Amino acid sequence: MIVVSVMYPTTEGGKFDMDYYNATHIPLVKEAFGPTGLMSVQVLQGLPGPDGSKPPYVAIANLVFESPEALQKSMGGPRAAEVVGDIANFTDIAPSRQLSLAS
Template sequence: MKLRLILSFFLFATCFTVFGQEKQNTVTVEKGLVKISIMYPYAEGKTFNMEYYETKHMPMVARFLGSNLVKYTIEKGIASGVPNQPLPFMAIGTFYVKSLSKYQAAIAPNIGTIRSDFANYTNVTPIILVSEVVK
């Protein structure tokens, strides 16, 4: 009986720890946030240095955004949604911010620095989409 109680407690503690940590590490993307998607189209002969983008470029831009930034994500393109079709994007970087006007105010004085850094990781001109999270 005592062993059963100890095993039950151990199982409960393990589940609580695992699920508790999982919940703490997630960030909910809420309705009304502004999403800025920076998409890098795939094309023959174009290059993209994911390591530099992940460790240097995106953190630099995130610092410019300050407390307006909720979170950012980095995606690496691996395939098209249609079989036997070329990859549409090599990478997509996304910033979720609280305010579009604060985003624009933070980016404007730093746009030269951001654009000049492109040469360090890609020879692609990105497509930028600004949208609102609806769900």
């Protein structure tokens, strides 16, 4: 399995609409990439530290794909542009991404 972690860093003045993200964007991701091998999505919302400090990330999404081929098929598929285009509807923060092999 391949995990794509999409991490939105806490950014001074940055906007992130968690309600839109959970109610609209994540269902879009599942609908768009499910047929091409997306197995599951986990959304993590950053919380303040015990000392009240801001979290390093506002949100992290872990997208689990069946295989590297499934990831390529999804990201190169007909709905990828739609998913990417929706990002502006919930944030102006540039995400970091990491690919990981899950065992």
